[in-house]
Amino acid sequence: MPASPPVRCETPFTVPAGFGLAEKLDDRYTDHIGVRIRLRDDRDRELQFFFGVPGEYGEHAPLVGRRTVYSGESAALFRSPDENWILSWFTAGPCGSNAIFGHGFRMKREFLGVLEETGLIEPS
Numbered sequence: 705m706p707a708s709p710p711v712r713c714e715t716p717f718t719v720p721a722g723f724g725l726a727e728k729l730d731d732r733y734t735d736h737i738g739v740r741i742r743l744r745d746d747r748d749r750e751l752q753f754f755f756g757v758p759g760e761y762g763e764h765a766p767l768v769g770r771r772t773v774y775s776g777e778s779a780a781l782f783r784s785p786d787e788n789w790i791l792s793w794f795t796a797g798p799c800g801s802n803a804i805f806g807h808g809f810r811m812k813r814e815f816l817g818v819l820e821e822t823g824l825i826e827p828s
Contacts, residue, residue: 712737713756713799716774719743720821723751731757736798749808751818756799761792768812771825773802779825781812789815791825 713736719725723743731738738756754761762782769781771791779793789806804824809815819825 710734710736711798713739715739715741715753715755717753717822717824720751720818722746723749723818726750733798738799738801747808749806749818751822752805752807754801754803754805756801757803758801759803761801761803761805762790765790771816771819771828774824774826781816783812791819 710733712730722745724745725741726744727740727742729740731740736756738754740757741753743751762780765782765784767780768783770778771781773779773793775795777793777795779791782790782792784790789809789812790803792803794800795802804819806815806818809818816825816828820827
């Protein structure tokens with residue numbers, strides 16, 4: 705019996721107003737296919753999404769809050785020393801490691817407002 709193909713991680717979000725797709729890559733692992741997506745707007749703000757891509761997201765950055773994501777998990781919000789935002793959370797299964805990086809967002813509320821538009825976090 706042939707082995708079933710690895711599951712491709714879901715990317716359950718809506719592209720926020722003013723952003724366009726800059727890059728989309730699949731990361732193959734033995735049990736799943738992780739997905740990386742990069743969006744950019746005309747103000748040079750960038751969102752990088754990592755679904756099912758293992759990493760130490762937020763490492764060495766101070767925790768500045770928590771938000772509930774679409775699947776009900778509590779996500780950690782970090783602000784890196786180079787002033788980038790990172791939202792990271794874990795779910796069960798092979799696609800469990802997830803994160804969003806925000807570049808060019810000066811204020812926390814600006815970053816979170818765009819993430820609310822994506823549908824990935826609940827409105828505050």
